[in-house]
Amino acid sequence: MLQSLTHLTGLRTFYAVARESGITEAARALNVTTGAIRYQIRELEKELGSQLILRSRRDLTLTAAGADLYQKLGKAFEEIHLACRTAQNAVVKGELRFASAPAFAALRLMSILELFLRRFPSIIVRQFPIEEADETMDVILSFGERAIPGRRVAILRNETYFPLCSPELLYKAPIRSLDDLRDHVLLHGDSEEDWPRLFRAGGRGEIAPRQHVYLPNSHLALEAAKEGCGLAVGSTLLSAEDLRRGTLLKCLDLEIPAPHPYFVIRPRDDNQEIADAFAELIVEQLERS
Incomplete structure (x- = not known):
């Protein structure tokens, strides 16, 4: 039975190799030598008592154990990243005023809002219908253009x-x-x-x-x-x-x-840290879905 797991560097190294699909690419991403990568992988396999990578000159293939570990590490590292972001943002206080098209608010907003609330646990959020969108909003998500001044980003996926x-x-x-x-x-x-x-x-x-x-x-x-x-x-x-x-x-x-793209509009420049974080999260989540 595995009593302790001290090889955290090895886990990070293995994850980079699997994500980058190669030892050379992982070495470049981590800014270390390929020899250091190979050493960390060997030590990790020795500690786990399981082969993680099938080695050949041309291809890098994960074993079943390696594929399972890679999937679980992805979720774990994402949680660690989120925990660090949350710790950094815990002291950020204030209010976010957001308006959106009704269908988006009903069908997609809540999953994005849940991520935002986890990252900014001290923020108050007020969501408004699109008919009330004006220059007092921090962020507006509109289907098509809207006659409100401000910075805007179009969601450029093929809708x-x-x-x-x-x-x-x-x-x-x-x-x-x-x-x-x-x-x-x-x-x-x-x-x-x-x-x-x-x-x-x-x-x-x-x-x-x-x-x-x-x-x-x-x-x-x-x-x-x-x-x-x-x-x-x-x-x-x-x-x-x-x-x-x-x-x-x-x-x-x-x-x-679609006849129009979605636009993320930032009508004003104050409350910038909170509003920019929310706007970036919307673009990130919608363009990857």
């Missing part, structure tokens, strides 16, 4: 729109082409133009569905789709979690580019 429905609805009434939409209910969110854009992309003009339902925003349209009320237009950013969980499915092989 697309596509039709979605619940698995149950697709099972009961399969959709093989745009013509099949005549038997379905079309759910509309923020824009009444989303479905016509999809029809045009599919080489069709107007299609008369069984019924139209107009809802105040995209979040409610997607929630209605999950309940089997009809088909909604989803997007890469807003629907990522539902697609991952299987609560919504793409029901046609049809996608169009």
Whole structure:
């Protein structure tokens, strides 16, 4: 039984080798020699009593034990990094005023907010609807441009729109082409133009569905789709979690580019440390999702 684990340098070295996919690359990243890297890996394997890397002249391959350790170390180092950031930010106090589009607030904001609160445990957050966004906000997330002065960053991932429905609805009434939409209910969110854009992309003009339902925003349209009320237009950013969980499915092989990007707007320069940290977190999380 392993009584103690003193080889922390070895763990850090192994993680760098696995992450960089090579000893030379890891040595460069850690600013040490390749000989030092090999020594640390040998010592770590000796201490653990398990081979972590299959060595060859060309390729570096992790063993099953190595792959498992690499995955767990990634989570552990992320927690350590977060703990250090939290300790640094614990003394940062103040308030963050944030406004966002309603669908984003409902579908993506809470996971980002949870990360922010962990990093800044002494900050008060006030979230406002996009209709109240003005120059008093620290950060605004807007779908498309908004007539508010300030620094802005566009979320530059390839956002697309596509039709979605619940698995149950697709099972009961399969959709093989745009013509099949005549038997379905079309759910509309923020824009009444989303479905016509999809029809045009599919080489069709107007299609008369069984019924139209107009809802105040995209979040409610997607929630209605999950309940089997009809088909909604989803997007890469807003629907990522539902697609991952299987609560919504793409029901046609049809996608169009989003008409506008999301903009992260910084209307004012005071409260800079807190606002910049939140804005950077939004961009980081959305561009990697």
